[in-house]
Amino acid sequence: MSIVNLHPRTKIVILAVVGCLVVLLDGPISLAVCFLASTCLVARSRASWHQIRLLILVVLLGTWGLVYSQAIFYSEFPRTPIFTLINQDFPVIGEVTGGIRFYREGLLYGAVQSLRFNTTLAIGCFIVWTTPPRDLLVALVQLGVPYSLAFMVTTALRYIPLIGSEAVTVVRLQRLRGFRFLRLNPIRTFSGILNSLRPILMNNVRRATQLGEAVESRGFSPEVAAGNRTSLRALKMGRCDGSLMLLLLACLLSVFCLKTLYFLYANGLYYASWLRGAYTFTREML
């Protein structure tokens, strides 16, 4: 069975488990393994080149933003400057800030944060790209999410591309009227961006109102959603789904136990000599 065809509930569990794992883990190697695994999922998702390109762009921008900001603004000690951007005797800025430097520890911390962010992002994309919204809706309801909420989430997902294309149109129409978004005056740039948001927002308010009316005209209400509603679409879990979920949960549990033991050891609360191997593995890898 291809991983693409997993039950949507399994895919959501993968996201939840990996989401917990990347919070528990703080070793660059283990996080890099998680990220690589998530990119493998994306590679199997049969996404279009356009989608992949978009993901790569977001990953690169996110990584750059996190690494750069953390490397500059890292405030913990010890910290090792790699190079200096602005010397402390530089007029005004240098005197006020005491100099701006690029710290190695900040760079590493930023890299770790970006691996966490990018891993969950990639798995989220894998789920959205490989699961029809109707199946996602069924899976969310099976996981106990209220129907109204699940319906809102999946409908919103369906409208994301449309909102994206509307945003492009709004920007184009403004530029056709001679507006330049990037200006020397940041206030005008900012107000231009705000003005662009207005038509997008208003359109979506109108659409949401119309959609709400269409939905209610067909007998939908919170009471109906909470009650005994028929679902034409039935999804069944396979053996692979169960095995994978067990494996993932076991993995999460193991990491949690190892991290807890290491925490007890590192804080002098509990030590067992036969666990030395586990302590070393946790420190070096996790």
Add this chain to the structure above:
Amino acid sequence: MSQNIAIESLSFTYAGRSEPTLRKINARVNSGDFVLLLGPTGCGKSTLLRSINGLIPHTSGGLISGRVRINEANVAEQPLSATSKQVGFLFQNPEDQLFSVVVEDEVAFGLENLAMPPDEVNRRIDAALTQVGLSGFRGRMIASLSSGQKQRIALASLLTMQPQILLLDEPTSYLDSKGASNLLELVRQLNETAGTTVIIAGHQVDEVAPLCNRVWLMHSGEIVSDLPKDRAFQRLDQFRQLGIAAPALAQIAEENGLADRPLTLEDALYCFRRDTGGMQPPFITKVENRTAADEMRNGPCSNIPDEYPTGRGSNFNGNPLIDVQNLTFRYHRASPVVLMRISFQVGRGETIAIMGENGCGKTTLLMLMIGLLTPSEGRVILDGRDAVRYKPQQLAGLAGLAFQNPDLLLQAATVSDEVAFGPKNLKLTSQNLVDRLENTLQMFNLKNLRSQTPYALSQGQRQRTAVAAVFSLHPQLLLLDEPTTGQDRYHLQKLMSVLNDAMAKRNRTVIFSTHDAHLTLKYANRVLLLDRGELIFDGSPETAFADPDCVERASLMPPLGMQLGYALNSGKAA
């Protein structure tokens, strides 16, 4: 017949408004009736329909008095889910009422809400899809369907719930002629065979009038006339007074002194032949010889002053404004071709209509003309330069584009700021800016709305503001994408007349895409017809509408007056 809708002293004022949208409406609809609801834009048609199916007051804030009863039950007092079993509501825009990805899910949605057993849901889905002529579409993706098919899917999703009453709010506005006539035929069948009560609001009176048995005329929140069809069209003065389009054939019959008011071509032919005793009197010659522009000028909105002469000539002078050379376009390398090897030139001062069925590439062609999309093959030369080489902001003053949905363009806090936005970006001197703003507001009749928020205006006013905002840049080329959507003929003609007049005075070019034959015949001196991405005709609108092959391939519907002229001339229906 048993009565199944009773509207009793119904008034409704939206929250935040001082004036009521509905004023003391009283009306009765019997089971199996087919009511045509006519009125100018903003008169309260949609609000009335929403009150009948209970969306008002259940989902809209506001002040309501009076009541709507369906089979004696007050819709305001019963839950919407109960009313939805009796009343189906088809909205104007198919895109805004379909929320599923797959046809099956969309059609099943209502039945799932009613907690029907899955077997029954399956049976009803198949039956409804067969009824709307889409029986093989159950597993299809909704995004892959045409607008007409989407609207039929929306109708199927209502039919599964087997409503006794069907309310349709301008259901053909977004459809081409073929899609519209298919949908209306379906509604007719439902009314005749299943006895479904139908109330349809819209501006397409020629198509719907033959199907209905009652006509309601609405104005400023009131039903000012409620008559059976045979009496409703006897005197058309009221239509003219209210600025509502009357059926074209009835209008022609009245002008020519005929006793009856025919609504179909067959009836009109019969009336003309009967009343002329087989002779061809002068008035028939007049009908034969009237040009399409005459047909419109003397047609339903003849009270509109017509200052603009139609048939503006082109002015190439060896230097066309646009030169489209062997243009082919596809959105992605692997996606199907949208436009195929298209070539034509556009001169200064021309007014050109682009027509063709939904999805034939009209909007894409407009965007390619000003370089917003890059051709896959071929090129577009705009004012002597490859269109893709222009940055969008360099086009300000050269080309302007207004889309079907004005809300994508409106971004300022007031109408005045909206109109001034473009000229400000052109860095006009303050005196020039003021002059241009005042002239544009005056020209588009927006002076009294200048301090209002654009989003608070009616659809027609928003459309006018959007076009004024583009026009204020005084572009050499103005592109309008489906300017007719949601507009009644009176307001549309006012907008187009003002615009066309202003552009003609400056020898500027207007290109608009549309499904509206009247609009093309009245304002365009040239029409481009597209069929599945191919340019199949480039010439005068009169020639296009007279060619049966063009009419069929581009899903055109010649105006009935024109069809009558041809039929009387040839002795048979066109």
